[in-house]
Amino acid sequence: MSSENTLFPLPDTLLHPIVEQALSEDLGRRGDITSAAVIAPDKTAKLFLVSREDGVIAGMDLARLAFQTMDPSVRFQAEVQDGQAVRAGQTLAAVEGNARALLAAERTALNYLTHLSGIATATARAVAEVAEYGTDIVCSRKTIPLLRVLQKYAVRAGGGVNHRMGLDDAVLIKDNHLAYCDSIAQAVRQAKRAVGLLTYVEIEVDTLAQLDEVIAAGAERILLDNMDDETLKEAANRCHTQTTHTHTIYCEASGGIGFDRLKRVAQTGVDGIALGYLTHSSRSLDIGLDFVA
Numbered sequence: 001m002s003s004e005n006t007l008f009p010l011p012d013t014l015l016h017p018i019v020e021q022a023l024s025e026d027l028g029r030r031g032d033i034t035s036a037a038v039i040a041p042d043k044t045a046k047l048f049l050v051s052r053e054d055g056v057i058a059g060m061d062l063a064r065l066a067f068q069t070m071d072p073s074v075r076f077q078a079e080v081q082d083g084q085a086v087r088a089g090q091t092l093a094a095v096e097g098n099a100r101a102l103l104a105a106e107r108t109a110l111n112y113l114t115h116l117s118g119i120a121t122a123t124a125r126a127v128a129e130v131a132e133y134g135t136d137i138v139c140s141r142k143t144i145p146l147l148r149v150l151q152k153y154a155v156r157a158g159g160g161v162n163h164r165m166g167l168d169d170a171v172l173i174k175d176n177h178l179a180y181c182d183s184i185a186q187a188v189r190q191a192k193r194a195v196g197l198l199t200y201v202e203i204e205v206d207t208l209a210q211l212d213e214v215i216a217a218g219a220e221r222i223l224l225d226n227m228d229d230e231t232l233k234e235a236a237n238r239c240h241t242q243t244t245h246t247h248t249i250y251c252e253a254s255g256g257i258g259f260d261r262l263k264r265v266a267q268t269g270v271d272g273i274a275l276g277y278l279t280h281s282s283r284s285l286d287i288g289l290d291f292v293a
Contacts, residue, residue, distance in 0.1 A: 007083050007156050009061060010149065018150070019065045022108045032104040045099035045291070047106075049092040049113070052286040056124040057092060058082045058157035059116035062150070064093075066109035071101035083120070083157040092287065106289050116154040117285035123158025123278050129262045136161045136272035138252060143279045151279040161272065171195055172223065173203040184210055185217035192218070202252075211235050215242050219249060223274070226255035229264050236269035 049063065057080050064076040074097035080086055092113075095102055126137045139155040140163055141148070152162045164170035171191045173184075181187040184203065191201045202221040205211045208231065214222060215238065224235050232253055239249040253265050254274035265273050 009082070010153055012061065012065065014149070015062055015065055016069070019062060019069055019108065019112075022111070023066065023069060023105065026108055027104065032100065035100045035103045039099050039103070041098075041100065043099040044097060045102055046094060046096040047102055048094050048290050048292060049109075050288055050290050051086045051088060051090050051092055051117075052288055053088045054086065055117055055121035055285040056083065056085050056158050057113075057117050057285075058120035058154040059113040059150070060093065062112035062116070063109040066105040066112070067095055067097070067102060070105040071098050073097055074101060083159075085124070095289070102289075110287060110289060112150070114284040114287050116150060116157070117287065118282045119151055119154035119278055120158035121285050122282040123155050123160040126259060126262055126273075126275060126278070127159040129259065130266035130273065133263075133266040135266040135270065136252075137278075138163050138272045138274045139278050140254075140274055140276045141166070142276040148279075155278055158278075160275075160278065163274065170199060171201040173201070174223075175204060175206070184213045188214055188217040188219050204254075205235075208235060208238070211238060212242075215239070215249065220247075221250045222252070224251055224253050224270065227253070229268055232265060232268040232270055236271075240269070 051057070060078055060080070060082050064078070067074045067076055074095060077094040078092070079094070080090070080092050086092065123137060130137065137160040139152055139160055143151045148165065152165065155162060164172065173187050173191060178184060178187060184205075188201060188203055195201065200221050201219065202223055203214050203219050204223040204225050205214060206225045206227065211222065211224070222239060224232055227235060236251050239251040250271045252272040252274055253268070253270045257265055257273055257275060258277070262273060
């Protein structure tokens with residue numbers, strides 16, 4: 001079951017304070033003293049953002065804002081857009097303006113662009129691995145503090161699907177919650193009554209017996225945690241055939257699933273595969289800011 005994935009851009013009103021904070025961290029108390037010491041204040045430059053390896057891009061607006069926050073007159077001419085696959089050596093954007101401003105913003109722009117493009121690239125690779133099965137690649141809340149909205153955007157840029165953004169937009173009942181509940185079925189019923197129709201309720205199970213109980217309780221979304229492939233196959237079948245709803249239950253496999261196991265898990269028939277490594281362990285994409293004489 002592949003979910004539609006429209007990549008809505010993050011608005012500048014959201015991104016601008018994030019970029020300003022990052023620039024402030026880098027500029028410190030005196031600004032870029034290196035550029036101020038050796039470059040004339042009226043010197044201009046034209047530089048090029050270039051990908052040094054194949055990948056999928058995310059973070060172009062952040063890069064643009066980093067340069068234009070330092071100097072609003074900077075011209076940022078994008079050659080690609082977020083979600084686009086690029087090749088090694090491909091130019092992503094031309095940046096032209098005051099040389100001091102460009103060099104002061106360089107690291108902040110590259111930090112965002114390389115990190116988010118790395119996430120988008122890893123996500124796209126996972127999506128391609130399971131494409132023939134129509135399985136969603138789903139991220140988690142295992143994100144770097146204060147970067148969640150950006151990292152989850154990068155997952156979408158790579159063709160993945162976001163799980164809940166935070167604790168407040170969906171219910172996910174896990175084993176630590178169940179330790180303080182009378183039963184799984186009771187927890188599902190209480191949660192559904194508490195949050196209403198427009199908020200989905202998902203529950204984590206790690207055995208087929210638990211699965212049967214939550215299906216009977218009316219669960220509409222189930223996280224299948226730390227199951228082997230054969231158990232996942234049986235669990236997916238039950239989710240898709242034993243539901244009391246007019247539609248099947250969405251079932252999502254989780255639990256330390258690596259790239260080498262993705263295809264086998266997708267073959268079990270689950271609707272989605274949760275991959276924490278997308279946001280907490282993806283390698284940055286190598287991108288540079290190059291001067292062309």
